[in-house]
Amino acid sequence: MSTDASEFELVLTCLIDATPEALFRCWTEPALIEQWFVPKPWTVSEAVVDLRPGGANRIVMRSPDGVEMPNRGVYLEVVPNRKLVFTDAYIEAWVPSEKPFMTAIISFEPEEGQTRYTARVRHWSKTDRDAHEQMGFQEGWGTCADQLAALARRL
Numbered sequence: 001m002s003t004d005a006s007e008f009e010l011v012l013t014c015l016i017d018a019t020p021e022a023l024f025r026c027w028t029e030p031a032l033i034e035q036w037f038v039p040k041p042w043t044v045s046e047a048v049v050d051l052r053p054g055g056a057n058r059i060v061m062r063s064p065d066g067v068e069m070p071n072r073g074v075y076l077e078v079v080p081n082r083k084l085v086f087t088d089a090y091i092e093a094w095v096p097s098e099k100p101f102m103t104a105i106i107s108f109e110p111e112e113g114q115t116r117y118t119a120r121v122r123h124w125s126k127t128d129r130d131a132h133e134q135m136g137f138q139e140g141w142g143t144c145a146d147q148l149a150a151l152a153r154r155l
Contacts, residue, residue, distance in 0.1 A: 008122055008123045009121065011119070011120050013119070014117055014142075016114060016149040016152065018149060018152035020108035022153075023115055024080065026155070027148075032155075035147075036148045036150075038144065039144060039147070041064045042062060043061075045060045047060075052075060052078060053076060056074055058071070058072050059071045071088065073087055073088040073089075073090065074087060074092065083107045085106075100124050101128055102128065103122045106118070107120075117148075
């Protein structure tokens with residue numbers, strides 16, 4: 001058994017020409033989440049945020065053919081303008097989910113007038129990590145990061 005986190009982790013990092021405050025807003029304000037959170041032509045049909053440790057979130061992704069995929073989770077840590085940690089291991093009020101898949105650590109670090117954006121996703125198993133990678137983690141999260149950056153620059 002290995003305790004090497006990389007076996008369970010996928011990471012996307014990039015330098016974005018926007019402030020940490022703008023990026024944090026994009027991650028935490030429902031009206032902004034709806035504009036960038038899924039790769040186009042997918043859309044977000046619902047975004048609900050209770051931004052506090054233990055607070056629930058719900059983001060419903062809609063495919064181009066209208067199939068909805070609800071994503072529910074709970075915030076574990078909220079550091080305004082710097083860090084968000086959330087998991088799908090719980091759906092609300094510490095009620096366990098049917099199948100925990102991941103915990104995300106999103107950070108926004110100032111760097112020479114821009115922001116170092118890092119999305120670190122830790123999975124419950126190597127199998128889950130590999131499945132997420134096969135689903136197109138880098139491409140999908142990368143496309144969303146580009147959309148996030150474009151929106152944050154406009155704020």
